[in-house]
Amino acid sequence: MSVLVTHSLCKSYGARRGVNDINLTVDHGEIFGFLGPNGAGKSTTIRLLMGFLKPSSGTATIFGKDCWTDSESVKRDLGYVAGDVRLYPWLTARRAFRIVGEIRHQDLFEEGLKLAERFRLEPDLPVRKMSRGNRQKLALVMALAHRPKLVILDEPTSGLDPLMQDTLADCLKEMASEGRTIFFSSHTLSEVESLCDRIAIVRDGRIVADEKLATMKQRAPRSVILTFATDEAATLCETPEFLHKQKQTANQIHLQLHGPAIELTNWAATQTITDISIGPPNLESLFRRYYQTDEAAAASVEAQQ
Numbered sequence: 202m203s204v205l206v207t208h209s210l211c212k213s214y215g216a217r218r219g220v221n222d223i224n225l226t227v228d229h230g231e232i233f234g235f236l237g238p239n240g241a242g243k244s245t246t247i248r249l250l251m252g253f254l255k256p257s258s259g260t261a262t263i264f265g266k267d268c269w270t271d272s273e274s275v276k277r278d279l280g281y282v283a284g285d286v287r288l289y290p291w292l293t294a295r296r297a298f299r300i301v302g303e304i305r306h307q308d309l310f311e312e313g314l315k316l317a318e319r320f321r322l323e324p325d326l327p328v329r330k331m332s333r334g335n336r337q338k339l340a341l342v343m344a345l346a347h348r349p350k351l352v353i354l355d356e357p358t359s360g361l362d363p364l365m366q367d368t369l370a371d372c373l374k375e376m377a378s379e380g381r382t383i384f385f386s387s388h389t390l391s392e393v394e395s396l397c398d399r400i401a402i403v404r405d406g407r408i409v410a411d412e413k414l415a416t417m418k419q420r421a422p423r424s425v426i427l428t429f430a431t432d433e434a435a436t437l438c439e440t441p442e443f444l445h446k447q448k449q450t451a452n453q454i455h456l457q458l459h460g461p462a463i464e465l466t467n468w469a470a471t472q473t474i475t476d477i478s479i480g481p482p483n484l485e486s487l488f489r490r491y492y493q494t495d496e497a498a499a500a501s502v503e504a505q506q
């Protein structure tokens with residue numbers, strides 16, 4: 202059974218658009234990245250999943266339970282960090298583990314302090330004396346200490362330095378390898394690229410892509426440089442439609458490959474090319490097109506699939 206499922210989930214804020222017709226399925230052990238530009242609907246979706254907002258229509262379930270009507274029970278096995286972390290000014294990591302442990306009827310003290318050490322958090326420093334990044338880390342260790350079955354994180358790395366981002370990524374990977382499920386939103390393409398099994402992209406309140414990262418990589422464009430013996434040979438070369446010519450510099454043509462590399466190598470074998478260089482899949486250019494607001498951008502991505 203899937204851990205998290207939404208069916209035609211909608212939330213409108215009066216005249217303002219929230220999210221519309223969100224259909225998502227996240228399975229056990231998946232690290233699921235939820236991406237989208239500012240105002241796309243990531244936090245609204247997450248608030249619906251957390252039972253903080255009532256859907257205008259549609260449903261969201263976690264562990265087979267309704268996120269709105271059964272919200273209390275859903276939260277028992279869930280760890281959550283909001284996009285705008287707010288903590289009591291007097292709270293320290295040590296006190297936080299005692300309090301959260303009492304609420305959850307679990308002894309989280311040892312596990313929590315180990316986690317705090319891993320994130321280089323001082324256990325007795327109160328929130329009012331913490332930097333923004335350290336407050337973010339405290340919220341994270343409070344969400345992870347009870348080893349929840351599902352972790353929902355709203356832009357968790359926004360205040361973290363690169364080393365702490367790596368520490369969080371390692372923690373999340375470990376949890377996923379134990380069969381726990383991670384759902385997190387992000388603006389950072391490199392982070393989802395290195396961490397996620399699958400991503401969904403939300404734009405203008407709707408899902409515009411939902412795919413395994415490996416599949417996305419297969420159709421992401423790659424940079425290609427073809428070198429010819431002479432400038433004239435480069436100028437005369439007629440490229441097939443899966444190779445989009447960018448520019449020519451002397452005897453080299455710079456192109457983008459839209460399709461499998463095997464098509465390129467088969468074609469290249471019939472040409473008088475002296476050298477060929479093929480770059481890695483450029484996921485960023487694929488993502489950026491999904492982020493663009495005009496419908497034509499999405500249509501051009503569809504056309505290239």
Ligand SMILES: Nc1ncnc2c1ncn2[C@@H]1O[C@H](COP(=O)(O)OP(=O)(O)OP(=O)(O)O)[C@@H](O)[C@H]1O
Nearest residue numbers: 214217218219237238239240241242243244245246
């Ligand atoms: N409480 C609210 N009242 C009215 N409109 C809202 C409210 N919360 C969100 N919205 C609107 O819903 C849309 C989605 O907002 P949401 O906060 O979910 O986006 P987001 O993808 O999380 O953005 P960001 O990356 O900037 O955090 C936006 O148009 C926003 O203005």
